[in-house]
Amino acid sequence: MTVVVVGAGILGASVAYHLACRDVPVTLVERGPGPAAGVTADSFAWIGGTAGGEWPGGAGDLRHAVLADWRRLEREVPGVAVRRTGSLTWPVPYGPDGPADRRFDNRLPEGRHTIGRAAIQTLEPRFRTPPGAAVHTPSDAGVDPVAVTAALVRAARARGARVGYGAADTVLRTDNGRVTGVGTAAGFHPASVVVLAAGTGVTELAAPLGVGLPVTGSPARLLRLAAPPGLVRSVVAGPDFEVREVSEGRLLLTHPTADDETAVARFRSAFDGECRVLGSRVGVRPVPEGGPLIGPLTPDGSAYLAVAHSAVTLAPTVGRLVAAELATGQAAPELNRCRFPRT
Numbered sequence: 001m002t003v004v005v006v007g008a009g010i011l012g013a014s015v016a017y018h019l020a021c022r023d024v025p026v027t028l029v030e031r032g033p034g035p036a037a038g039v040t041a042d043s044f045a046w047i048g049g050t051a052g053g054e055w056p057g058g059a060g061d062l063r064h065a066v067l068a069d070w071r072r073l074e075r076e077v078p079g080v081a082v083r084r085t086g087s088l089t090w091p092v093p094y095g096p097d098g099p100a101d102r103r104f105d106n107r108l109p110e111g112r113h114t115i116g117r118a119a120i121q122t123l124e125p126r127f128r129t130p131p132g133a134a135v136h137t138p139s140d141a142g143v144d145p146v147a148v149t150a151a152l153v154r155a156a157r158a159r160g161a162r163v164g165y166g167a168a169d170t171v172l173r174t175d176n177g178r179v180t181g182v183g184t185a186a187g188f189h190p191a192s193v194v195v196l197a198a199g200t201g202v203t204e205l206a207a208p209l210g211v212g213l214p215v216t217g218s219p220a221r222l223l224r225l226a227a228p229p230g231l232v233r234s235v236v237a238g239p240d241f242e243v244r245e246v247s248e249g250r251l252l253l254t255h256p257t258a259d260d261e262t263a264v265a266r267f268r269s270a271f272d273g274e275c276r277v278l279g280s281r282v283g284v285r286p287v288p289e290g291g292p293l294i295g296p297l298t299p300d301g302s303a304y305l306a307v308a309h310s311a312v313t314l315a316p317t318v319g320r321l322v323a324a325e326l327a328t329g330q331a332a333p334e335l336n337r338c339r340f341p342r343t
């Protein structure tokens with residue numbers, strides 16, 4: 001069996017890496033000039049909700065494996081580093097944003113706690129304007145999504161995967177309804193299975209198969225800031241902005257509604273330290289209706305779909321399960337609720 005994976009974002013890179021680990025011949029085809037050319041480069045990359053919360057559809061069945069899979073990847077792949085910082089989110093999802101009280105904890109999943117202002121300030125000593133209460137999730141974490149994606153591609157290559165960047169005009173080639181490979185401007189890549197891991201690009205790729213995928217693109221803005229190392233220690237996520245340190249002295253900041261200037265001004269008045277804006281970009285997140293869509297796309301399995309929101313969080317687990325399904329032919333029950341069409 002040979003597999004072509006279309007898309008070298010974090011999801012496609014993870015699928016290719018896990019296939020290569022199983023000695024499956026795999027080619028990763030990417031239209032960008034290198035890894036993480038799509039929305040992965042603009043991700044806040046919070047490994048979030050690790051102790052529960054909103055996990056749409058079949059993502060809920062993958063949640064329990066996420067932290068263990070990230071630990072495993074850290075051991076296996078040089079260059080994969082997880083920052084285990086925990087997260088602080090507010091307002092707390094019930095009651096007024098008043099002094100925290102452990103009596104609320106019975107409404108939270110295990111592993112999440114309400115904490116008050118003093119405890120928030122212990123965790124974030126340079127936070128000048130902490131809320132009265134926040135939900136603390138110590139198990140939450142984050143990564144540098146570009147570094148991780150590049151590391152996965154390197155590791156896949158080291159295990160024999162082939163990688164083609166700058167692949168223009170990628171189309172699925174078919175013969176009597178069966179997908180036989182991927183055509184690009186540079187040539188044809190034959191495959192027994194083509195994995196569509198192209199983020200928002202999956203709808204266009206799948207269209208010639210006569211399949212309308214329920215995947216929309218949802219824009220979100222990400223700013224990069226230079227700041228004193230350790231200015232922000234955890235994932236700090238309030239109504240005005242979400243911020244985390246992605247690498248020493250480099251922050252990622254995302255905000256839901258305000259313009260960049262307002263969001264940065266709010267951050268500057270909230271945290272005690274100088275920061276400088278390095279850049280701001282809008283990324284378009286693939287959002288499959290009802291949760292991740294992972295599994296055979298055609299009845300013969302020659303096309304296979306892998307698309308998810310929060311795919312940074314899910315990538316190690318999805319990559320492992322997809323590679324296992326393709327290599328063994330055994331359906332992974334954890335993916336039952338991720339199939340297309342939904343049953």
Ligand SMILES: Cc1cc2nc3c(=O)[nH]c(=O)nc-3n(C[C@H](O)[C@H](O)[C@H](O)COP(=O)(O)OP(=O)(O)OC[C@H]3O[C@@H](n4cnc5c(N)ncnc54)[C@H](O)[C@@H]3O)c2cc1C
Binds near residue numbers: 037170198283
């Ligand atoms: C501001 C922001 C914050 C976010 N925060 C988080 C977060 O905290 N946690 C989290 O888990 N997720 C978060 N996300 C979402 C997360 O970034 C995405 O779910 C994830 O990056 C999707 O990865 P992907 O590999 O599926 O897609 P992509 O990274 O888009 O990769 C798809 C690749 O396919 C390529 N491609 C597309 N079409 C073709 C084609 N026809 N031929 C060849 N190549 C093609 C693209 O160039 C691209 O490189 C956030 C996103 C944004 C924008």
